Structure formats: C-alpha cells, structure tokens
Amino acid sequence: MVWVAIIGLLYLISLGNYLLFHTVVELFSVYVAYVIFLIVWKSRSRLENGYLIFIGVAFFFIGSIDFLHTFTFRGMELFPGSGINLTVQLWIAARYLESITFLLAPLFLIKRKEDVNPDVEKRYIISPDSSTFAWNVFLVYAAITILCLLSIFFFRNFPAAYIEGSGITPFKILSEYIISFMLFCSLIALYVKRDNFESKVFNLLAASIALAALGDLSFALYSHIGEFPNIIGHYFKLLSFYFIYQAVVGIGFEEPCSLLFRELKHREEEFRQKAILLGDEYHLICRMIGANRTSEPQNKNSDKERVQENYHPFSDHFPGVWFQLDENFMPVSIEGPVEEVSGYGKDEILSGKITLTELVVPEDQPSVFENRKKLKSNPRLVIENELRIRKKNGETKWVRKIIRGIESAPEGSGNFQGLAYDITERKMAEEALEKIERIRIKEVHHRIKNNLQVISSLLSLQAEKFDDREVIEAFRESQNRVASIAMIHEELHGGESPDSLDFAGYLQKLTSDLFNSYRVGKDGINLTLELESVRLGMDTAIPLGIIVNELVSNSLKHAFPGINEGEICISLRNEEKPEFENEIFDSVPDSPENSNFHYILTVSDNGKGIPDDIDFRTTDSLGLQLITILIDQIDGSIELKRDQGTEFTLRFND
Structure with a gap:
C-alpha cells in the first residue's frame, strides 16, 4: 500500500511538474547508489564475494553520472544552454555502465572448481585480497567514467541522443534495446549462479535487473520528454533501485548472514572436505613410510x-x-x-x-x-x-x-x-574462520539481549496501567526473569568467550539488580557473596540464573515480613567430590548420586523460613515450580534445609 501511495503521488507530481518528478526519482537512485557503495566499500576487506564488491564499486560511478544527468536537465540550469541532448547522453552512459556491470558481475562470484584429481585444492576465481580487488575495480571504473565524461563534455564526439524538434535519435533507441538485451543476459547469468545467494537476496537482485531492463525498453518507445513511456520508465528505474537497495543495504543490516555467512558456510565445508582428504592422505603416507x-x-x-x-x-x-x-x-x-x-x-x-x-x-x-x-x-x-x-x-x-x-x-x-x-595457510584460514564464528555468535547474543530488554521494558510499561498490587507484582516478577536471561546474553556478548561466562560475575550483577528492584523497605537486608570463579555454558547458566532470581526474590519478598534487617547469603563452589554434612534434608529419593556433581550453589537467608508442612516441589507457587522444572532440565539436584531460616543447596554439572 505504501508503494501504491508513493507511485500515485509521483504520478500526480509528474502531471503538474515533470521537473520535480524527474528530480525526485533520479536523486533517489543516486542516494541508493552511493549508500550501496559506502556499505560495500567499508566491508570490502571482509567480503570474498566479488559480485557484491564489483557492483558496489560500480554503483558509485553509475550514481555520479546519474547525478550529472539530474542536474543537466532542462530547468536545473547547472549547465546553461546545454540542451536535452547532454542530459540524454549522460543517461545512456550511465545505463551502459549499469548493464555492463550486471553482465560482468556474475564472473566474480565465488567459484569452486574441482579438477579431475580430487586432491587438487579448490580455488577462487578472484584473489583472496578483496581490498586490492576493490581498488582495481575502482580505478578501472574511474578511467571509464572519465573517458565518457571527456567524450561528452570536452571532445563532444559522443553520438547525439536527442535532437531538438525531432526527438530522440536512432542511436538512443538502439542503445536502449542493447542495454535491455544485456540486462536480460545478466539476469540469465545470475540465475545460473543463483546457488551463491540466499533465495531472498537472489529474488531481490533478479527483480532489480528485470525492472531495469523493462525500464530501458520503455525509454526506447518515447519520442519526446514527458510522454507516458518516459514516465513508466522512471517508475521501473525507481523500483529497480529500491530492490537492489533492499538486497544489499536492507538485508546487509537486518540479515547480514544472508550476504556474509553464506561464504563462511562455504569455507567451513571446504575445511570439512580438506579434513577428509587429509585423513586419506594420512593413511597413504603411513603406508608409504x-x-x-x-x-x-x-x-x-x-x-x-x-x-x-x-x-x-x-x-x-x-x-x-x-x-x-x-x-x-x-x-x-x-x-x-x-x-x-x-x-x-x-x-x-x-x-x-x-x-x-x-x-x-x-x-x-x-x-x-x-x-x-x-x-x-x-x-x-x-x-x-x-x-x-x-x-x-x-x-x-x-x-x-x-x-x-x-x-x-x-x-x-x-x-x-x-x-x-x-600448513600455515590452513592454520591462518582456520583462525580467520574461528574469528568470524566468534563475531557471529557474539552478534546473536547482542541481538537476543536487545530483544529481551525490549520485552522487559514492555512489561514495565504494561504494569503501570494496573493498580492491583498482585498484578503489578506478577509483572515485576516476569520482568526480572526476562532481565536475568538478558543479562546472560549480555555477559556472553561482552566476555572473552561467546560460549561460556564467568558465573560468579554474573551473580554479582544479578543480585545487585534484584536488590535495587526490591529496595523499598528492605534497606536493612544485607547480601553476602562467597563465589569461586566458575565458567558455565549458556545451557546451564540460563536455568541457574532464573533459579537464583526466584530464590533471591522469594527471600526479599517473604523471608523478612515486618523485619528491617536480615541477611541473604549466596555461595558458589567448585568441588569434584563434595562432602555432605549429616543434616536432615528434603531430597528426591531417586536423585542422581551427589558425589557425581562438580558444582555447589547455595542460596540461604536467616528469615522466618519455609513452614515444615509446605513441600516446595508440590506447591502452587509459580516460582518454586520453575525451580523444580529447571533443576531437572540441567540434571541437577536441589535440597532444602529448614534450620534458622531457609537454605537451598543446588548441585549440578556443566
């Protein structure tokens, strides 16, 4: 609907002011061309796909010629007395450059060739130094663009494209057909190489090329500026540039894996195949020696x-x-x-x-x-x-x-x-692959953390619409649970390893946030932390984080009714074979052998304690139900000591 409204508005503008219509469409295409160039140029050292580099660099020069085309149009007065011929000549030059770019670009896609000998190493069609390749393309297109502009402005030997009084020339009409033909050929070449793209990226690129070809066919059918085929051609160009903008810029920001991670998967598959070949090579060599x-x-x-x-x-x-x-x-x-x-x-x-x-x-x-x-x-x-x-x-x-x-x-x-x-090159490639993988995982954690923080904020805003204390408390509990998960992804994003985190540091931040959340009337409650340095993976850390969130929240809410002082203690120990005191515990008879656990996490308070007639495993409390479910999820055990307050002891492995 948005595009229908935009096209309708542009059509109304074209009826009243063709110059404004033409300027809006052309400046949009110039903007898209420059943005594509900037994105690709800043990423050139990380891109191995020569297709994107080639198109990105070329679009800088296509956009520059389109910019001159826009401001040489009659009424803009950038070059007074230049006439429509200059405008159309610049248009033809830009379109030739665009069609040749799309036609040649598939040649620079990642291409893997396998020799008859399966041991021959797979190679790329372009140099692995993508930055050098980008500079080479830039210099070549700069030379071509300068030659075109010299031919049009200085030597004036560029063929006439428009003659006042008679309209467009046969050269211009023939050029539009040639350009359309090259664009359709480039569409076929792109289809042949479609496996190098995610389907969404391929569809957008194909749509952009097809619309560009249809646009040039439309421009071949008009004889004077402002006729209906001329208007339609500008619509096709507008949509063509929009689709390539979505393919490179939109997906590049929103779904970077569709553009970059595909190459990573290719390299990962190469390493897997090399590992198989090395295995065969190893047995062969052993036989030889x-x-x-x-x-x-x-x-x-x-x-x-x-x-x-x-x-x-x-x-x-x-x-x-x-x-x-x-x-x-x-x-x-x-x-x-x-x-x-x-x-x-x-x-x-x-x-x-x-x-x-x-x-x-x-x-x-x-x-x-x-x-x-x-x-x-x-x-x-x-x-x-x-x-x-x-x-x-x-x-x-x-x-x-x-x-x-x-x-x-x-x-x-x-x-x-x-x-x-x-094996130096292989080691360097493996290190690069590991680095890319770490960056990708960290980016995933960052995005998850941001989304969870948005959910937490929405819960907070929703809670403000209610006056019922129980409803508000339910929202706050949900908000704290979401925040505890978001904090883990934040730690994984900012930590040394994207796969594990310092759980002791995480507990310090989590408990600090919980005390701030329940600060009202609880200023006399102290927190004691006895934490050893323990690194846990995400699959263990998230359930444990929610469990600690529930236990500390319950202590802050229920352990000290009417009391303005007390203490909550949390300890985390790493013990290969923990020793157990002869205490009376609530434990599950068929729980795993306690001696099999490596870590012990204790959360205790010196409050009023949980009454003896309450079984925390069968209670209706959502928080305690969550604790039981999550401890089973990590194959751990939980024990409750009801002596001078409440003490939960969790034993688990990573």
Missing part, C-alpha cells in the same frame, strides 16, 4: 643408496620434506623443499649446524621431546602432530609432522622416518 619395514636388502653395501632411491619417486612430487633420523633423532637423510620450508639448506641440517629441535619454537619443544620418548618405547607407533617452526629469516611457520620407527632398519639407514609439510 612404512612400506619398507619388512624388506630385507640383498646387498648390504648398497643399503643406504637403495633407501635413498626409494624416496625419490614420491618425494619429488610431494610438497613436503621427507627425512630419516638415527637413534638420537639426528638427521640421516632429508629430501624435498628443505630450504623453502625451513629457510636452511639441506647441508646445514645434515651437518648439525642447526638441529631439528632448534627449528621448533620453544613453546612447542616439550611436545617434541614427549613424542620422542613414546617412539623410543614403542617404535611401531605412528605419531603425528602440528607445531610451529622458526625459519632462518625469523618467520614462524606451522608444519604438520608424521613420524614412525623403522623395524629391522638396514645398516646405514635411519631408525625413524617421516615427513613434514607446511
């Missing part, structure tokens, strides 16, 4: 030469270093791109000028010594690990090493053999 364990040489004088020869056929084609070590793990032979991997020459390593241990960074050396002990105790073991080495130039590299003992080793050969190859 263990192939000669039972072979007996016929000529002992040529043992060493035969061992060396056996390595050459495979090592010449493997992008890693093959080695044999003696009983003291000193190199006997080494083959492959030694200098490329380590920075040292083969002779430097074989001569002992630099030992293999010295190549390894100090932090990873303990694992090397530990693996050597294992190999000496059991030479049949195959040990693989990933470690960092420092090259001769100081650069740090990640390598994957596989080593095993040689049974019945011939004289002159090594006692151990294996290989090492560079």
Whole structure:
C-alpha cells in the first residue's frame, strides 16, 4: 500500500511538474547508489564475494553520472544552454555502465572448481585480497567514467541522443534495446549462479535487473520528454533501485548472514572436505613410510643408496620434506623443499649446524621431546602432530609432522622416518574462520539481549496501567526473569568467550539488580557473596540464573515480613567430590548420586523460613515450580534445609 501511495503521488507530481518528478526519482537512485557503495566499500576487506564488491564499486560511478544527468536537465540550469541532448547522453552512459556491470558481475562470484584429481585444492576465481580487488575495480571504473565524461563534455564526439524538434535519435533507441538485451543476459547469468545467494537476496537482485531492463525498453518507445513511456520508465528505474537497495543495504543490516555467512558456510565445508582428504592422505603416507619395514636388502653395501632411491619417486612430487633420523633423532637423510620450508639448506641440517629441535619454537619443544620418548618405547607407533617452526629469516611457520620407527632398519639407514609439510595457510584460514564464528555468535547474543530488554521494558510499561498490587507484582516478577536471561546474553556478548561466562560475575550483577528492584523497605537486608570463579555454558547458566532470581526474590519478598534487617547469603563452589554434612534434608529419593556433581550453589537467608508442612516441589507457587522444572532440565539436584531460616543447596554439572 505504501508503494501504491508513493507511485500515485509521483504520478500526480509528474502531471503538474515533470521537473520535480524527474528530480525526485533520479536523486533517489543516486542516494541508493552511493549508500550501496559506502556499505560495500567499508566491508570490502571482509567480503570474498566479488559480485557484491564489483557492483558496489560500480554503483558509485553509475550514481555520479546519474547525478550529472539530474542536474543537466532542462530547468536545473547547472549547465546553461546545454540542451536535452547532454542530459540524454549522460543517461545512456550511465545505463551502459549499469548493464555492463550486471553482465560482468556474475564472473566474480565465488567459484569452486574441482579438477579431475580430487586432491587438487579448490580455488577462487578472484584473489583472496578483496581490498586490492576493490581498488582495481575502482580505478578501472574511474578511467571509464572519465573517458565518457571527456567524450561528452570536452571532445563532444559522443553520438547525439536527442535532437531538438525531432526527438530522440536512432542511436538512443538502439542503445536502449542493447542495454535491455544485456540486462536480460545478466539476469540469465545470475540465475545460473543463483546457488551463491540466499533465495531472498537472489529474488531481490533478479527483480532489480528485470525492472531495469523493462525500464530501458520503455525509454526506447518515447519520442519526446514527458510522454507516458518516459514516465513508466522512471517508475521501473525507481523500483529497480529500491530492490537492489533492499538486497544489499536492507538485508546487509537486518540479515547480514544472508550476504556474509553464506561464504563462511562455504569455507567451513571446504575445511570439512580438506579434513577428509587429509585423513586419506594420512593413511597413504603411513603406508608409504612404512612400506619398507619388512624388506630385507640383498646387498648390504648398497643399503643406504637403495633407501635413498626409494624416496625419490614420491618425494619429488610431494610438497613436503621427507627425512630419516638415527637413534638420537639426528638427521640421516632429508629430501624435498628443505630450504623453502625451513629457510636452511639441506647441508646445514645434515651437518648439525642447526638441529631439528632448534627449528621448533620453544613453546612447542616439550611436545617434541614427549613424542620422542613414546617412539623410543614403542617404535611401531605412528605419531603425528602440528607445531610451529622458526625459519632462518625469523618467520614462524606451522608444519604438520608424521613420524614412525623403522623395524629391522638396514645398516646405514635411519631408525625413524617421516615427513613434514607446511600448513600455515590452513592454520591462518582456520583462525580467520574461528574469528568470524566468534563475531557471529557474539552478534546473536547482542541481538537476543536487545530483544529481551525490549520485552522487559514492555512489561514495565504494561504494569503501570494496573493498580492491583498482585498484578503489578506478577509483572515485576516476569520482568526480572526476562532481565536475568538478558543479562546472560549480555555477559556472553561482552566476555572473552561467546560460549561460556564467568558465573560468579554474573551473580554479582544479578543480585545487585534484584536488590535495587526490591529496595523499598528492605534497606536493612544485607547480601553476602562467597563465589569461586566458575565458567558455565549458556545451557546451564540460563536455568541457574532464573533459579537464583526466584530464590533471591522469594527471600526479599517473604523471608523478612515486618523485619528491617536480615541477611541473604549466596555461595558458589567448585568441588569434584563434595562432602555432605549429616543434616536432615528434603531430597528426591531417586536423585542422581551427589558425589557425581562438580558444582555447589547455595542460596540461604536467616528469615522466618519455609513452614515444615509446605513441600516446595508440590506447591502452587509459580516460582518454586520453575525451580523444580529447571533443576531437572540441567540434571541437577536441589535440597532444602529448614534450620534458622531457609537454605537451598543446588548441585549440578556443566
């Protein structure tokens, strides 16, 4: 309905003032073009999808030419005496630039090619340096735009598009058909590449291109400015730019995963496939390095030469270093791109000028010594690990090493053999993937927290409409429950890890907020916290947070009637095997073994206590029912001590 109203209003404007109608439509398209450029340009270093980068950069120049087109229109007087021909020439230049952009953009989509050999690494069609790619596109389009403007304004050799008295020229009509044809071709190309987009993004882009093509067909049918096909063409352009705005800007802000996370999923799938290939490669390599364990040489004088020869056929084609070590793990032979991997020459390593241990960074050396002990105790073991080495130039590299003992080793050969190859790029990609995943999860927590805070605020506003104290109290309880969950997502968003939080710090904030909420008449109630540092995952922290919220709220509301002083204590301990005092507890007979729990959370007060005839598991109180349900949800146990007040003890695992 909104768009119907807008189009109707624009039509009325076009009837009375075509210049205003034209200016509004064109400035809207200029605004969209610049916003798309700004969004893509600011995100260029994080985008690997060349389609978005290519279109985003191109739209800056398309919008700039459209801006000139708008202000050279008759009546704007930016270039007095220029005439309609200049305006139409700029229009044609912008539309050619737009259609060529949409036609070429699918070529820069992420494309994965698999060679006949399944071990060939998948590659991208564009350089991984997206920022450099964006600058290259910017410079190319800047050059093209400057040439077009020089042709129109300075050299004046751009073909005439409009002649006063006769209307649009054949060049202009033919150009509109060519532009429409290119746009329809780009629509087909986009359809072929549709798997690279979420369906919503694809539909919006396709609609934008289709409307742009229809608009150019409309502009091919009018002969003078202001005719009906000309008006319709501007409507098509307006809608076309609106749809691409929604595809890039709207979804980019509201559903960024539809644009960015799709690439993350592609990379995650790549790593999964690489892991499978590495598994196959591992078994192949183990067979290769263990192939000669039972072979007996016929000529002992040529043992060493035969061992060396056996390595050459495979090592010449493997992008890693093959080695044999003696009983003291000193190199006997080494083959492959030694200098490329380590920075040292083969002779430097074989001569002992630099030992293999010295190549390894100090932090990873303990694992090397530990693996050597294992190999000496059991030479049949195959040990693989990933470690960092420092090259001769100081650069740090990640390598994957596989080593095993040689049974019945011939004289002159090594006692151990294996290989090492560079995995630095894979490690960097994994770190980047983990970083993106952490950012994504933190953003999810942030959004959930914001939504829960909105719900809490709505409950507070709704409560103000009632005078009944019980109704108001019910709203406040619900508000506090929502706030306790929102606080967990806030901690997860702002904390070091998006998957776990410091529950002790969370309890401090939660209890502080609860005391502020029930402050009226409770100033004499003190809070004592004895909290050990415990990190809990979200699935455990949320139910526990609600439980603590209920227990502390109940103490503040019911434990101290008519009393202006008292104490609420909360303790949190980490105990592998907690010891229990010989107290009388209300406990569930078939509850899990208490000794199986690692954490103990106690909430107690020195108030009037819960009467003996009340079973907190069967009471009608919503809060106590929630406690029972939630403790079952985390497979924990809860016990109530009715001595000098109330003491709830919760035992649980994470």
